[in-house]
Amino acid sequence: MQDVRDALYIGHRSDGTLTRRPMSPHLQVYRFRLSMFLSIANRAAGVAAAAGSALGVCWLNAASKGPESFKKVQKVTRNPLGKLALAGWTLALVYHFVAGLRHLAWDAGYRFEKKQINEDGPVAVGVTVGATLVLVASIFGVAACRSRKKKAS
Amino acid sequence: MNASHTPRIDVMRSQLGRARGLGSAKTGVDHWWLERMSAVALVPLSGWFVLQVLRLAGAEQQDVVEWGGKPANASMLLALMILTFYHMQLGLQVIIDDYVHGKAHLPASLLLKGAALLIGLFAVIAVLKLALAPSTKAGA
Numbered sequence: 001m002q003d004v005r006d007a008l009y010i011g012h013r014s015d016g017t018l019t020r021r022p023m024s025p026h027l028q029v030y031r032f033r034l035s036m037f038l039s040i041a042n043r044a045a046g047v048a049a050a051a052g053s054a055l056g057v058c059w060l061n062a063a064s065k066g067p068e069s070f071k072k073v074q075k076v077t078r079n080p081l082g083k084l085a086l087a088g089w090t091l092a093l094v095y096h097f098v099a100g101l102r103h104l105a106w107d108a109g110y111r112f113e114k115k116q117i118n119e120d121g122p123v124a125v126g127v128t129v130g131a132t133l134v135l136v137a138s139i140f141g142v143a144a145c146r147s148r149k150k151k152a153s
Numbered sequence: 154m155n156a157s158h159t160p161r162i163d164v165m166r167s168q169l170g171r172a173r174g175l176g177s178a179k180t181g182v183d184h185w186w187l188e189r190m191s192a193v194a195l196v197p198l199s200g201w202f203v204l205q206v207l208r209l210a211g212a213e214q215q216d217v218v219e220w221g222g223k224p225a226n227a228s229m230l231l232a233l234m235i236l237t238f239y240h241m242q243l244g245l246q247v248i249i250d251d252y253v254h255g256k257a258h259l260p261a262s263l264l265l266k267g268a269a270l271l272i273g274l275f276a277v278i279a280v281l282k283l284a285l286a287p288s289t290k291a292g293a
Binding site (some may be wrong): 043071100105 | 199
């Protein structure tokens with residue numbers, strides 16, 4: 001042992017003998033794989049979903065406060081940028097939901113082989129994109145129809 | 154056992170330190186398990202939430218008050234809020250455990266717990282205010 005830092009790499013085998021633990025190479029040496037992107041995307045989606053949910057509480061608070069507060073929130077939700085944020089929140093929630101279902105399946109012992117994980121990844125992407133588009137279109141569609149009806153009456 | 158094989162330690166590490174480094178951390182299963190269980194509970198609640206969003210898309214404040222005044226909606230909404238922010242706290246704690254080391258770990262964890270608790274309480278109070286507000290519906 002030449003370097004004192006090597007002490008941190010001493011590990012034990014299950015029989016108690018000493019071994020030099022392998023060092024993990026830096027992230028950039030790995031070839032890009034979909035599974036690695038989907039893994040970190042799940043974490044990012046969780047953070048984004050949390051931030052969106054905190055904003056959702058503001059909507060709830062405004063509704064309970066009264067019509068004037070609610071009008072202020074509507075200014076945000078009816079603004080194009082606000083709509084973009086809502087669509088982003090939807091995407092984050094949908095992906096976190098899909099990836100969460102995959103995690104629950106893995107924890108229960110299903111679809112956890114490397115081959116299966118690589119098969120399921122593109123499916124998860126497809127389901128996420130499809131469900132997000134359907135949800136965003138139907139939510140904004142329903143909202144547009146309802147406000148048009150309000151104006152007409 | 155092979156008598157000639159003697160494990161040799163030539164690092165400045167005490168036997169007690171070595172023993173303490175062995176085995177599991179003894180805690181963490183509850184955190185992992187509660188994260189999964191809150192996720193399972195959030196699956197049907199999210200389905201319900203999507204339906205309600207479609208019901209309320211483009212709604213005016215009066216519609217929301219009427220909707221939130223129904224006990225069934227308020228109960229589901231309370232369950233959704235509590236479980237969402239509980240699950241959020243559990244998930245963000247793992248991120249702090251992964252990326253924040255040393256002295257900053259404890260204050261970061263406490264800050265997260267405080268923020269999650271306050272946002273959750275804020276949401277609960279807003280739902281209760283909607284639920285317990287005097288009904289504006291005629292004849293009620």
